[in-house]
Amino acid sequence: MKTAIDIFSGAGGLSIGAEMAGIQIHTAIENNKHAAETFKHNHPSTKVICNDITKVKSKELPKNPFILFGGPPCQGFSISNTKTRNTDNKNNSLFFEFIRLVDETKPKWFVFENVEGFTSFNNGKVLKELESKFNSLGYKVEHKVLTASDYGVPQNRNRFFMVGNNQGITYDFPEKAQKRVTVKQAISDLPKLTNGDNIDKLPYKKGRCSNYAKLMRTNSKESSQNHLSRNREYVIERYKHISIGENWKAIPPELMENYSNTSNCHSGIYRRLHPEKPSVVIANYRKNMLIHPYQNRGLSIREAARIQSFPDDFIFKGSLSHIQQQIGNAVPPLLAKAIFDKIIKVDNEYKK
Known part of the structure; x- marks a missing residue:
């Protein structure tokens, strides 16, 4: 059995993708108690360590696992932190914790995940330093920015x-999928909801559904966690003015008077999702006020989870706001699966 350690695990997007690829998650490390609770619920056989990673010792972890993976919070890659390497600086230390645990557990493979802008931190010096560190530990590395919608995820997320790996294997990133999955294909079979609904179980809509929806529904007979934030009436009124694909700029100025300066509004605010395209990034979709393609409301937990490619039997724990953040922070499982599938393929070929 191919075993894994998931560090900075969050709710477990990378781990779901790894499990889809046939990897067993031995241990996960996550400091946020709500995300750790979500992880434990969905991976009952996994050892979940809810603690500051700087306090986790390698003796608590399996030695020589098949793979270690995770995504350190990106605050640790500021120019000053990288220059000083001050381990008293918590954000900076998280960067080196990944390296430390690779060094101490010596996995055959590792996957380091981060924001798209990682390649340009400190003019690329951080990336070069990371490569150098892993090379010195005996690892041959490859890196790339991937777009989730190229790998079956209904979302344009980079x-x-x-x-x-420490076997000298050259890793080529997976080929792109032939077709992209749209928002309509992702969520159109989910139940109709109204502003503020908080309904745990509802039947799927009757009729045909997309292959993507069938995949998400594999282990589920109904839609769960149909919960969404209750927006105030003036917010719903704003939604009514926004057509498919439009954002806050479509809202009449008199309805935006509580904004002191609308020129500071991000283009992603008040965006109505386009049903015939992959979604914009599902970050914290409540704060961004992302709008359902056809209904004048925000997205439910299950709709956002679908757009991130979490299967319908995946249950999130914590308050609604904590769950919304967990979903937004996650790596899309199908994107992760594509990476892990390719790792297993090239690893098996190397053994022959």
């Missing part, structure tokens, strides 16, 4: 990945 993430940086570095893949390394």
Whole structure:
């Protein structure tokens, strides 16, 4: 059995993708108690360590696992932190914790995940330093920015990945999928909801559904966690003015008077999702006020999870706001699966 350690695990997007590829998650490390609770619920056989990673010792982890993966919070890659390497600086230390645990557990493979902009931190010096560190530990590395919608995820989300191994194997990133999955294909079979609904179980809509929806529904007979934030009436009124694909600029100025300066509004605010395209990034979709393609409301937990490619039997724990953040922070499982599938393929070929 191919075993894994997931560090900075969050709710477990990378781990779901790894499990889809046939990897067993031995241990996960996550400091946020709500995300750790979500992880434990969905991976009952996994050892979940809810603690500051700087306090986790390698003796608590399996030695020589098949793979170690995770995405350190990106605050640790500021110019000053990288220059000083001050381990008293918590954000900076998280960067080196990944390196430390690779060094101490010596996995055959690792996957380091981060924001798209990772490649340009400190004019690329951080990336070069990371490569150098792993090379010195005996790892051959490859890196690339991937777009989730190229790998079956109904979302245009770019993430940086570095893949390394200590066998001298050259890793080529997976080929792109032939067709992209749209928002309509992703969520049109989910139940109709109204502003503020908080309904745990509802039947799927009757009729045909997309292959993507069938995949998400594999282990589920109904839609769960149909919960969404209750927006105030003036917010719903704003939604009514926004057509498919439009954002806050479509809202009449008199309805935006509580904004002191609308020129500071981000283009992603008040965006109505386009049903015939992959979604914009599902970050914290409540704060961004992302709008359902056809209904004048925000997205439910299950709709956002679908757009991130979490299967319908995946259950999130914590308050609604904590769950919304967990979903937004996650690596899309189907994107992760594509990476892990390719790792297993090249690893098996190397053994022959």
